[in-house]
Amino acid sequence: MYDFTYAKPANIADAVKTLAADAEAKALAGGMTFIPVLKQRLNKPSTVVDLSALGLNYIKLEGGKLIVGAMTPHGTVAASPEVKKALPALAELAGNIGDRQVRYRGTIGGSLANNDPSACYPAAVLALGATIKTNTRTIAADDYFQGMFTTALNPDEIITEVHFPLPEKAAYAKFANPASRYAMVGVFVAKFASGVRVAITGAGQNGVFRHAAFEAALSKSFTPDALNGITTPVDEMNADIHGSAPYRAHLVGVMAKRAVAAAG
Amino acid sequence: MAQISLTVNGKTVSADVESRTLLVEMLRDKLHLTGTHVGCDTSQCGACVVQVNGMSVKACTMLAVQAEGAKVLTIEGLVNEDGSLHPMQEMFREHHALQCGYCTPGMVMSAIDLVNSHPEGLTEEQIRHGLEGNLCRCTGYHNIVKAIAAAWPIMHNKVPMAAE
Numbered sequence: 001m002y003d004f005t006y007a008k009p010a011n012i013a014d015a016v017k018t019l020a021a022d023a024e025a026k027a028l029a030g031g032m033t034f035i036p037v038l039k040q041r042l043n044k045p046s047t048v049v050d051l052s053a054l055g056l057n058y059i060k061l062e063g064g065k066l067i068v069g070a071m072t073p074h075g076t077v078a079a080s081p082e083v084k085k086a087l088p089a090l091a092e093l094a095g096n097i098g099d100r101q102v103r104y105r106g107t108i109g110g111s112l113a114n115n116d117p118s119a120c121y122p123a124a125v126l127a128l129g130a131t132i133k134t135n136t137r138t139i140a141a142d143d144y145f146q147g148m149f150t151t152a153l154n155p156d157e158i159i160t161e162v163h164f165p166l167p168e169k170a171a172y173a174k175f176a177n178p179a180s181r182y183a184m185v186g187v188f189v190a191k192f193a194s195g196v197r198v199a200i201t202g203a204g205q206n207g208v209f210r211h212a213a214f215e216a217a218l219s220k221s222f223t224p225d226a227l228n229g230i231t232t233p234v235d236e237m238n239a240d241i242h243g244s245a246p247y248r249a250h251l252v253g254v255m256a257k258r259a260v261a262a263a264g
Numbered sequence: 265m266a267q268i269s270l271t272v273n274g275k276t277v278s279a280d281v282e283s284r285t286l287l288v289e290m291l292r293d294k295l296h297l298t299g300t301h302v303g304c305d306t307s308q309c310g311a312c313v314v315q316v317n318g319m320s321v322k323a324c325t326m327l328a329v330q331a332e333g334a335k336v337l338t339i340e341g342l343v344n345e346d347g348s349l350h351p352m353q354e355m356f357r358e359h360h361a362l363q364c365g366y367c368t369p370g371m372v373m374s375a376i377d378l379v380n381s382h383p384e385g386l387t388e389e390q391i392r393h394g395l396e397g398n399l400c401r402c403t404g405y406h407n408i409v410k411a412i413a414a415a416w417p418i419m420h421n422k423v424p425m426a427a428e
Binding site for chain 1: 266271282283284305306307308310313319320321322325326327328329374376378394396397398
Protein backbone atom coordinates (compact mmCIF):
# COMPACT_ATOMS: atom_id res chain seq x y z
CA MET A 1 0.00 0.00 0.00
CA TYR A 2 1.23 3.51 -0.77
CA ASP A 3 1.27 5.69 2.31
CA PHE A 4 -1.28 8.43 2.80
CA THR A 5 -2.48 10.89 5.40
CA TYR A 6 -5.34 9.59 7.52
CA ALA A 7 -8.10 11.93 8.61
CA LYS A 8 -11.11 11.13 10.76
CA PRO A 9 -13.34 14.20 10.77
CA ALA A 10 -16.00 14.49 13.46
CA ASN A 11 -18.67 16.10 11.29
CA ILE A 12 -19.88 16.16 7.71
CA ALA A 13 -18.78 19.75 7.07
CA ASP A 14 -15.16 18.94 7.99
CA ALA A 15 -15.23 15.76 5.93
CA VAL A 16 -16.47 17.65 2.87
CA LYS A 17 -13.89 20.37 3.43
CA THR A 18 -11.06 17.83 3.55
CA LEU A 19 -12.29 16.08 0.41
CA ALA A 20 -12.86 19.36 -1.44
CA ALA A 21 -9.43 20.76 -0.55
CA ASP A 22 -7.55 17.96 -2.28
CA ALA A 23 -8.46 16.25 -5.55
CA GLU A 24 -6.42 13.22 -4.52
CA ALA A 25 -8.29 12.71 -1.23
CA LYS A 26 -10.65 9.74 -1.01
CA ALA A 27 -13.43 8.86 1.40
CA LEU A 28 -13.26 5.62 3.39
CA ALA A 29 -16.55 4.04 4.49
CA GLY A 30 -16.37 0.39 5.60
CA GLY A 31 -13.29 -0.22 3.50
CA MET A 32 -14.27 -3.70 2.39
CA THR A 33 -13.49 -2.82 -1.23
CA PHE A 34 -11.34 0.26 -0.76
CA ILE A 35 -8.72 -1.28 1.56
CA PRO A 36 -8.11 -4.26 -0.79
CA VAL A 37 -7.83 -1.74 -3.65
CA LEU A 38 -5.22 0.22 -1.67
CA LYS A 39 -3.35 -2.97 -0.83
CA GLN A 40 -3.06 -3.76 -4.52
CA ARG A 41 -1.79 -0.23 -5.21
CA LEU A 42 -4.63 0.33 -7.65
CA ASN A 43 -5.31 3.70 -6.08
CA LYS A 44 -2.96 6.29 -4.58
CA PRO A 45 -4.90 8.76 -2.46
CA SER A 46 -3.05 11.58 -0.72
CA THR A 47 -5.52 11.59 2.16
CA VAL A 48 -7.96 8.93 3.27
CA VAL A 49 -10.98 10.49 4.94
CA ASP A 50 -12.57 8.04 7.38
CA LEU A 51 -16.33 8.68 7.55
CA SER A 52 -16.95 6.50 10.61
CA ALA A 53 -17.24 9.37 13.10
CA LEU A 54 -19.96 11.31 11.24
CA GLY A 55 -22.87 9.72 13.10
CA LEU A 56 -24.37 8.13 9.99
CA ASN A 57 -25.00 4.66 11.44
CA TYR A 58 -28.77 4.44 12.05
CA ILE A 59 -32.03 3.01 10.78
CA LYS A 60 -35.42 4.67 11.17
CA LEU A 61 -38.96 4.62 9.79
CA GLU A 62 -40.26 8.07 8.93
CA GLY A 63 -43.13 9.26 6.75
CA GLY A 64 -43.79 5.78 5.38
CA LYS A 65 -40.17 5.36 4.31
CA LEU A 66 -37.31 3.32 5.63
CA ILE A 67 -34.28 5.53 6.16
CA VAL A 68 -30.85 3.95 6.42
CA GLY A 69 -27.83 6.04 7.42
CA ALA A 70 -25.00 5.75 4.91
CA MET A 71 -22.51 4.26 7.38
CA THR A 72 -24.87 1.51 8.55
CA PRO A 73 -23.14 -1.86 8.12
CA HIS A 74 -24.81 -4.68 6.19
CA GLY A 75 -24.98 -6.83 9.33
CA THR A 76 -26.93 -4.12 11.15
CA VAL A 77 -29.44 -3.83 8.29
CA ALA A 78 -29.78 -7.63 8.16
CA ALA A 79 -30.45 -7.92 11.91
CA SER A 80 -32.65 -4.82 12.31
CA PRO A 81 -36.18 -5.60 13.55
CA GLU A 82 -37.43 -2.44 11.76
CA VAL A 83 -35.99 -3.53 8.41
CA LYS A 84 -37.16 -7.13 8.84
CA LYS A 85 -40.69 -5.88 9.44
CA ALA A 86 -40.93 -3.00 6.95
CA LEU A 87 -38.75 -4.26 4.13
CA PRO A 88 -37.74 -7.91 4.75
CA ALA A 89 -36.29 -8.28 1.24
CA LEU A 90 -33.67 -5.65 2.10
CA ALA A 91 -32.72 -7.42 5.34
CA GLU A 92 -32.40 -10.67 3.42
CA LEU A 93 -30.23 -9.03 0.77
CA ALA A 94 -27.96 -7.39 3.36
CA GLY A 95 -27.56 -10.69 5.23
CA ASN A 96 -26.14 -12.40 2.17
CA ILE A 97 -23.56 -9.81 1.10
CA GLY A 98 -20.02 -11.14 1.32
CA ASP A 99 -19.41 -12.97 4.57
CA ARG A 100 -20.04 -12.31 8.24
CA GLN A 101 -16.84 -10.32 8.72
CA VAL A 102 -17.49 -8.17 5.65
CA ARG A 103 -21.05 -7.50 6.86
CA TYR A 104 -19.78 -6.10 10.17
CA ARG A 105 -17.76 -3.42 8.36
CA GLY A 106 -19.11 -2.90 4.85
CA THR A 107 -21.70 -0.12 4.60
CA ILE A 108 -24.63 0.75 2.36
CA GLY A 109 -23.15 4.15 1.52
CA GLY A 110 -19.81 2.63 0.59
CA SER A 111 -21.47 0.06 -1.64
CA LEU A 112 -23.52 2.71 -3.43
CA ALA A 113 -20.62 5.14 -3.83
CA ASN A 114 -18.46 2.40 -5.33
CA ASN A 115 -21.26 1.01 -7.56
CA ASP A 116 -19.53 -2.27 -8.25
CA PRO A 117 -21.37 -3.91 -11.18
CA SER A 118 -21.80 -7.07 -9.09
CA ALA A 119 -22.80 -5.45 -5.79
CA CYS A 120 -26.18 -6.33 -4.27
CA TYR A 121 -27.38 -2.99 -2.84
CA PRO A 122 -27.63 -1.15 -6.18
CA ALA A 123 -30.29 -3.67 -7.28
CA ALA A 124 -32.43 -2.92 -4.22
CA VAL A 125 -31.97 0.84 -4.45
CA LEU A 126 -32.89 0.93 -8.15
CA ALA A 127 -35.79 -1.55 -7.98
CA LEU A 128 -37.31 0.18 -4.97
CA GLY A 129 -36.86 3.61 -6.53
CA ALA A 130 -35.03 4.79 -3.44
CA THR A 131 -33.59 8.25 -3.13
CA ILE A 132 -30.00 8.92 -2.16
CA LYS A 133 -29.49 11.84 0.12
CA THR A 134 -26.10 13.55 0.12
CA ASN A 135 -24.67 16.52 2.01
CA THR A 136 -25.98 18.80 -0.75
CA ARG A 137 -28.96 17.20 -2.52
CA THR A 138 -31.31 14.32 -3.06
CA ILE A 139 -30.72 12.03 -6.05
CA ALA A 140 -33.31 9.60 -7.45
CA ALA A 141 -32.01 6.07 -7.98
CA ASP A 142 -32.89 6.33 -11.68
CA ASP A 143 -30.45 9.25 -12.02
CA TYR A 144 -27.82 7.99 -9.59
CA PHE A 145 -26.35 4.88 -11.27
CA GLN A 146 -24.42 5.92 -14.37
CA GLY A 147 -22.53 2.79 -15.39
CA MET A 148 -19.89 0.51 -13.98
CA PHE A 149 -18.23 2.13 -10.92
CA THR A 150 -19.79 5.44 -12.00
CA THR A 151 -22.40 7.46 -10.12
CA ALA A 152 -23.90 10.93 -10.06
CA LEU A 153 -21.79 11.80 -6.99
CA ASN A 154 -19.28 14.63 -7.14
CA PRO A 155 -15.80 13.90 -5.72
CA ASP A 156 -16.46 15.96 -2.59
CA GLU A 157 -20.03 14.79 -2.10
CA ILE A 158 -20.90 12.39 0.72
CA ILE A 159 -23.92 10.10 0.85
CA THR A 160 -25.69 10.64 4.15
CA GLU A 161 -28.88 8.57 3.91
CA VAL A 162 -30.83 6.24 1.67
CA HIS A 163 -34.63 6.61 1.70
CA PHE A 164 -36.55 3.49 0.68
CA PRO A 165 -40.26 3.63 -0.23
CA LEU A 166 -42.06 0.57 1.14
CA PRO A 167 -43.42 -1.79 -1.54
CA GLU A 168 -46.42 -4.11 -1.28
CA LYS A 169 -44.12 -7.02 -2.06
CA ALA A 170 -40.43 -7.39 -2.82
CA ALA A 171 -37.70 -10.00 -3.03
CA TYR A 172 -34.12 -10.40 -4.10
CA ALA A 173 -32.72 -13.53 -5.72
CA LYS A 174 -28.97 -13.84 -6.12
CA PHE A 175 -26.89 -16.35 -8.00
CA ALA A 176 -23.67 -15.89 -6.07
CA ASN A 177 -20.23 -16.58 -7.39
CA PRO A 178 -19.22 -19.51 -5.14
CA ALA A 179 -15.81 -18.01 -4.31
CA SER A 180 -16.40 -14.28 -3.95
CA ARG A 181 -20.14 -14.32 -3.04
CA TYR A 182 -20.61 -11.42 -5.45
CA ALA A 183 -23.71 -11.64 -7.62
CA MET A 184 -23.13 -13.26 -11.00
CA VAL A 185 -26.75 -12.29 -11.43
CA GLY A 186 -28.95 -10.70 -8.79
CA VAL A 187 -32.54 -9.68 -9.43
CA PHE A 188 -34.59 -7.44 -7.15
CA VAL A 189 -38.33 -7.20 -7.84
CA ALA A 190 -40.56 -4.66 -6.10
CA LYS A 191 -44.34 -4.44 -6.48
CA PHE A 192 -45.97 -1.10 -5.75
CA ALA A 193 -49.58 -0.02 -6.24
CA SER A 194 -48.31 1.96 -9.22
CA GLY A 195 -46.57 -1.00 -10.86
CA VAL A 196 -43.59 -3.30 -10.67
CA ARG A 197 -39.92 -2.34 -10.85
CA VAL A 198 -37.17 -4.86 -11.59
CA ALA A 199 -33.44 -4.17 -11.25
CA ILE A 200 -30.63 -6.49 -12.19
CA THR A 201 -27.06 -6.50 -10.89
CA GLY A 202 -24.03 -8.61 -11.82
CA ALA A 203 -25.18 -9.22 -15.36
CA GLY A 204 -25.04 -5.97 -17.33
CA GLN A 205 -22.01 -4.44 -19.02
CA ASN A 206 -22.97 -1.07 -17.56
CA GLY A 207 -23.71 -2.20 -14.06
CA VAL A 208 -27.15 -2.31 -12.49
CA PHE A 209 -30.10 -1.80 -14.87
CA ARG A 210 -33.88 -1.93 -15.00
CA HIS A 211 -35.60 -4.54 -17.14
CA ALA A 212 -38.49 -2.79 -18.93
CA ALA A 213 -39.92 -5.96 -20.53
CA PHE A 214 -40.03 -7.77 -17.19
CA GLU A 215 -41.59 -4.73 -15.50
CA ALA A 216 -44.35 -4.49 -18.11
CA ALA A 217 -45.18 -8.20 -17.86
CA LEU A 218 -45.11 -8.28 -14.06
CA SER A 219 -47.20 -5.13 -13.76
CA LYS A 220 -49.96 -7.01 -15.63
CA SER A 221 -49.53 -10.28 -13.72
CA PHE A 222 -47.16 -10.62 -10.76
CA THR A 223 -46.39 -14.31 -11.27
CA PRO A 224 -43.24 -16.19 -12.37
CA ASP A 225 -45.11 -17.49 -15.45
CA ALA A 226 -45.68 -13.92 -16.63
CA LEU A 227 -41.97 -13.89 -17.56
CA ASN A 228 -42.21 -16.93 -19.86
CA GLY A 229 -40.77 -16.21 -23.28
CA ILE A 230 -39.35 -12.79 -22.36
CA THR A 231 -35.66 -12.69 -23.18
CA THR A 232 -32.81 -10.42 -22.11
CA PRO A 233 -30.55 -8.95 -24.84
CA VAL A 234 -27.35 -11.02 -24.85
CA ASP A 235 -25.22 -8.22 -26.31
CA GLU A 236 -25.78 -6.12 -23.18
CA MET A 237 -24.51 -8.86 -20.84
CA ASN A 238 -21.15 -9.26 -19.11
CA ALA A 239 -18.94 -12.16 -20.05
CA ASP A 240 -16.02 -13.42 -17.98
CA ILE A 241 -14.44 -16.69 -16.80
CA HIS A 242 -17.42 -17.26 -14.50
CA GLY A 243 -20.10 -17.15 -17.19
CA SER A 244 -20.66 -16.21 -20.81
CA ALA A 245 -23.08 -13.51 -21.95
CA PRO A 246 -25.78 -16.00 -23.11
CA TYR A 247 -25.45 -17.83 -19.78
CA ARG A 248 -25.97 -14.61 -17.82
CA ALA A 249 -28.88 -13.57 -20.05
CA HIS A 250 -30.54 -16.90 -19.30
CA LEU A 251 -29.80 -16.59 -15.57
CA VAL A 252 -31.47 -13.17 -15.49
CA GLY A 253 -34.78 -14.80 -16.44
CA VAL A 254 -34.32 -17.69 -14.01
CA MET A 255 -33.42 -15.46 -11.06
CA ALA A 256 -36.24 -13.01 -11.88
CA LYS A 257 -38.75 -15.87 -11.69
CA ARG A 258 -37.27 -17.00 -8.39
CA ALA A 259 -37.50 -13.47 -7.03
CA VAL A 260 -41.15 -13.15 -8.04
CA ALA A 261 -41.91 -16.54 -6.50
CA ALA A 262 -40.14 -15.53 -3.28
CA ALA A 263 -42.05 -12.23 -3.11
CA GLY A 264 -45.27 -14.26 -3.15
CA MET B 265 3.73 7.93 11.99
CA ALA B 266 0.85 8.18 14.38
CA GLN B 267 0.65 6.84 17.88
CA ILE B 268 -2.51 4.91 18.57
CA SER B 269 -3.84 3.47 21.80
CA LEU B 270 -6.16 0.54 22.08
CA THR B 271 -6.95 -2.39 24.31
CA VAL B 272 -5.60 -5.73 23.15
CA ASN B 273 -6.56 -8.84 25.09
CA GLY B 274 -7.52 -6.72 28.09
CA LYS B 275 -4.33 -4.68 28.22
CA THR B 276 -3.95 -1.07 27.13
CA VAL B 277 -1.28 -0.82 24.48
CA SER B 278 0.03 1.90 22.26
CA ALA B 279 1.99 1.60 19.07
CA ASP B 280 3.57 3.85 16.46
CA VAL B 281 2.02 3.02 13.13
CA GLU B 282 1.91 4.44 9.63
CA SER B 283 -1.52 5.33 8.25
CA ARG B 284 -1.19 2.39 5.86
CA THR B 285 -0.32 -0.17 8.56
CA LEU B 286 -2.93 -2.90 8.65
CA LEU B 287 -4.34 -4.06 11.96
CA VAL B 288 -2.88 -7.52 11.36
CA GLU B 289 0.56 -6.04 10.70
CA MET B 290 0.42 -4.09 13.95
CA LEU B 291 -0.69 -7.15 15.92
CA ARG B 292 1.99 -9.40 14.46
CA ASP B 293 4.94 -7.08 13.87
CA LYS B 294 4.57 -4.47 16.64
CA LEU B 295 2.87 -6.46 19.38
CA HIS B 296 4.35 -9.84 18.38
CA LEU B 297 0.95 -11.54 18.63
CA THR B 298 1.66 -13.98 15.83
CA GLY B 299 -1.29 -16.25 16.54
CA THR B 300 -3.28 -14.13 14.12
CA HIS B 301 -2.30 -15.46 10.70
CA VAL B 302 -2.19 -13.98 7.23
CA GLY B 303 -3.42 -16.49 4.69
CA CYS B 304 -4.62 -14.92 1.48
CA ASP B 305 -4.12 -11.22 2.17
CA THR B 306 -7.16 -10.59 -0.06
CA SER B 307 -9.95 -10.65 2.59
CA GLN B 308 -11.16 -14.10 1.62
CA CYS B 309 -9.57 -16.78 3.80
CA GLY B 310 -10.32 -15.50 7.30
CA ALA B 311 -7.07 -16.71 8.89
CA CYS B 312 -6.58 -13.18 10.25
CA VAL B 313 -9.97 -12.85 11.99
CA VAL B 314 -9.86 -11.09 15.36
CA GLN B 315 -12.60 -9.44 17.35
CA VAL B 316 -12.89 -5.66 17.41
CA ASN B 317 -15.41 -4.43 19.96
CA GLY B 318 -16.95 -7.91 20.01
CA MET B 319 -17.37 -8.21 16.24
CA SER B 320 -15.28 -10.59 14.16
CA VAL B 321 -13.34 -8.73 11.49
CA LYS B 322 -10.61 -9.54 9.03
CA ALA B 323 -7.52 -7.84 10.44
CA CYS B 324 -5.95 -7.77 6.96
CA THR B 325 -8.76 -5.49 5.77
CA MET B 326 -8.74 -2.91 8.53
CA LEU B 327 -6.22 -0.15 9.11
CA ALA B 328 -4.55 -0.10 12.49
CA VAL B 329 -5.56 3.57 12.85
CA GLN B 330 -9.21 2.52 12.51
CA ALA B 331 -8.78 0.49 15.71
CA GLU B 332 -7.84 3.55 17.80
CA GLY B 333 -9.62 3.24 21.14
CA ALA B 334 -11.11 -0.15 20.27
CA LYS B 335 -11.11 -3.36 22.28
CA VAL B 336 -9.32 -6.02 20.26
CA LEU B 337 -9.35 -9.71 21.16
CA THR B 338 -6.95 -12.13 19.48
CA ILE B 339 -6.51 -15.87 19.81
CA GLU B 340 -3.87 -15.24 22.48
CA GLY B 341 -6.50 -13.55 24.65
CA LEU B 342 -8.78 -16.57 24.90
CA VAL B 343 -6.83 -18.74 27.32
CA ASN B 344 -7.93 -18.45 30.93
CA GLU B 345 -5.53 -17.23 33.62
CA ASP B 346 -5.02 -20.78 34.86
CA GLY B 347 -3.95 -21.83 31.39
CA SER B 348 -7.15 -23.70 30.59
CA LEU B 349 -8.54 -23.31 27.11
CA HIS B 350 -11.63 -21.39 26.02
CA PRO B 351 -14.55 -23.81 25.43
CA MET B 352 -14.30 -23.21 21.68
CA GLN B 353 -10.63 -24.15 21.67
CA GLU B 354 -11.42 -27.17 23.84
CA MET B 355 -14.13 -28.33 21.47
CA PHE B 356 -11.85 -27.84 18.45
CA ARG B 357 -9.40 -30.17 20.19
CA GLU B 358 -12.08 -32.62 21.29
CA HIS B 359 -13.59 -32.93 17.79
CA HIS B 360 -10.31 -32.86 15.89
CA ALA B 361 -11.38 -29.70 14.09
CA LEU B 362 -7.92 -28.92 12.79
CA GLN B 363 -5.19 -30.61 10.87
CA CYS B 364 -2.43 -28.21 9.84
CA GLY B 365 -3.84 -25.53 12.15
CA TYR B 366 -3.15 -22.54 9.93
CA CYS B 367 -6.78 -21.43 9.63
CA THR B 368 -7.61 -22.35 13.21
CA PRO B 369 -7.09 -19.03 15.01
CA GLY B 370 -9.41 -17.29 12.55
CA MET B 371 -11.90 -20.14 12.66
CA VAL B 372 -12.01 -20.04 16.46
CA MET B 373 -12.43 -16.24 16.56
CA SER B 374 -15.23 -16.35 13.98
CA ALA B 375 -16.88 -19.28 15.73
CA ILE B 376 -16.93 -17.53 19.09
CA ASP B 377 -18.61 -14.48 17.55
CA LEU B 378 -21.10 -16.74 15.77
CA VAL B 379 -22.04 -18.57 18.97
CA ASN B 380 -22.23 -15.34 20.99
CA SER B 381 -24.52 -13.81 18.35
CA HIS B 382 -27.02 -16.68 18.49
CA PRO B 383 -28.17 -17.16 22.07
CA GLU B 384 -31.41 -18.64 20.71
CA GLY B 385 -29.60 -21.62 19.18
CA LEU B 386 -27.54 -22.42 16.13
CA THR B 387 -28.40 -24.89 13.37
CA GLU B 388 -25.83 -26.71 11.26
CA GLU B 389 -26.94 -24.61 8.29
CA GLN B 390 -26.40 -21.40 10.26
CA ILE B 391 -22.94 -22.57 11.31
CA ARG B 392 -21.97 -23.36 7.72
CA HIS B 393 -23.36 -20.02 6.49
CA GLY B 394 -21.58 -18.26 9.37
CA LEU B 395 -18.25 -19.76 8.31
CA GLU B 396 -18.43 -18.41 4.77
CA GLY B 397 -15.60 -16.03 5.51
CA ASN B 398 -13.20 -18.72 6.75
CA LEU B 399 -11.45 -21.18 4.49
CA CYS B 400 -9.89 -24.45 5.61
CA ARG B 401 -7.99 -26.54 3.07
CA CYS B 402 -7.52 -29.65 5.25
CA THR B 403 -10.52 -30.75 7.26
CA GLY B 404 -13.45 -30.48 4.89
CA TYR B 405 -15.22 -28.45 7.61
CA HIS B 406 -17.25 -31.33 9.09
CA ASN B 407 -15.33 -31.47 12.35
CA ILE B 408 -15.20 -27.69 12.59
CA VAL B 409 -18.99 -27.57 12.35
CA LYS B 410 -19.24 -30.32 14.99
CA ALA B 411 -16.88 -28.47 17.32
CA ILE B 412 -18.90 -25.24 17.05
CA ALA B 413 -22.17 -27.07 17.63
CA ALA B 414 -20.64 -28.69 20.72
CA ALA B 415 -19.31 -25.37 22.03
CA TRP B 416 -22.70 -23.61 21.81
CA PRO B 417 -24.32 -25.29 24.88
CA ILE B 418 -21.14 -24.83 26.93
CA MET B 419 -20.79 -21.15 26.05
CA HIS B 420 -24.46 -20.54 26.81
CA ASN B 421 -24.19 -22.41 30.12
CA LYS B 422 -26.54 -25.20 29.09
CA VAL B 423 -24.01 -27.91 29.89
CA PRO B 424 -20.67 -27.86 31.72
CA MET B 425 -17.50 -28.65 29.86
CA ALA B 426 -16.67 -32.34 30.36
CA ALA B 427 -13.75 -32.97 32.70
CA GLU B 428 -10.68 -34.33 30.99
